[in-house]
Structures are given as C-alpha cells and as structure tokens.
Amino acid sequence: MDARDDLIVNDQYSLDAHHSEEDGKKIRKKIWMVTAILSIITIVEVGFGIVKPKTGFDIYSGAWAGVQAFYIILTLVKAAYIVLVFMHLGDEQKNLKWTILGPYLLFIVYLLFICLTEGSYIYDMLEKYA
Numbered sequence: 001m002d003a004r005d006d007l008i009v010n011d012q013y014s015l016d017a018h019h020s021e022e023d024g025k026k027i028r029k030k031i032w033m034v035t036a037i038l039s040i041i042t043i044v045e046v047g048f049g050i051v052k053p054k055t056g057f058d059i060y061s062g063a064w065a066g067v068q069a070f071y072i073i074l075t076l077v078k079a080a081y082i083v084l085v086f087m088h089l090g091d092e093q094k095n096l097k098w099t100i101l102g103p104y105l106l107f108i109v110y111l112l113f114i115c116l117t118e119g120s121y122i123y124d125m126l127e128k129y130a
Contacts, residue, residue: 030085037081045071048067083101
C-alpha cells in the first residue's frame with residue numbers, strides 16, 4: 001500500500017464525493033437549466049443587436065438610452081446569474097451574498113453616475129462649440 005493510498009482512504013471528503021443516480025439527474029437538470037437561461041439571454045441580446053440597427057435609432061434620442069439600458073441590464077443579469085450558480089454564491093446565506101455583491105453594485109452605480117455626468121458635460125461642450 002502506497003503512502004498516498006491511505007491518505008485517500010482516510011480522506012472523508014473523497015468518500016462523500018459519490019452521488020446516487022438521483023443526485024446525478026438533479027445536477028444534470030441544473031446544468032441544462034443554467035445553459036438554457038444563459039443561452040436565452042444571449043440570443044435575446046444578439047437578436048436585438050441584429051434588429052435594432054435596422055430601426056434607425058438616433059444616438060441622441062431617448063430610445064437610444066433605452067437600448068443601452070436594456071443591454072446593461074441583460075449583461076448584469078447574466079453576470080449575476082453566473083456568479084450565483086458557478087461560484088456557488090446562490091447557496092450561501094443572505095448576509096454573505098450582500099457582503100460580496102454590495103460593493104460591486106455600489107461600484108456599478110458609481111460608474112453609471114460618472115458616465116452620465118461626463119457624457120452630459122461632453123455633449124454640452126460639443127453643443128456650445130459646434
């Protein structure tokens with residue numbers, strides 16, 4: 001018997017790693033569900049990106065801001081879902097979720113504020129000197 005064999009046999013984690021067929025079905029169902037949700041969001045984003053330019057949005061119109069907000073929201077939903085599922089954050093307690101996600105949400109709000117503030121300043125300067 002190798003020295004490594006007794007470590008593997010005595011390791012409780014490796015003994016608990018076996019799943020029943022029922023657990024395997026649940027895991028495979030969850031994987032397919034995650035794949036479907038992320039695929040649907042991506043298909044909506046790409047489809048909207050294909051259809052949107054044909055509608056002739058003016059980049060200075062309110063509709064263009066709606067398009068940008070739509071993409072930002074879908075991207076954030078997809079990113080949050082990836083973090084919750086693949087990083088197993090969805091299995092944690094509510095306080096830990098907010099401890100991890102809170103600073104990111106605050107940072108996103110800050111970035112949006114900076115983008116809107118600086119974007120409006122640049123637009124005002126272009127209008128003033130154009």
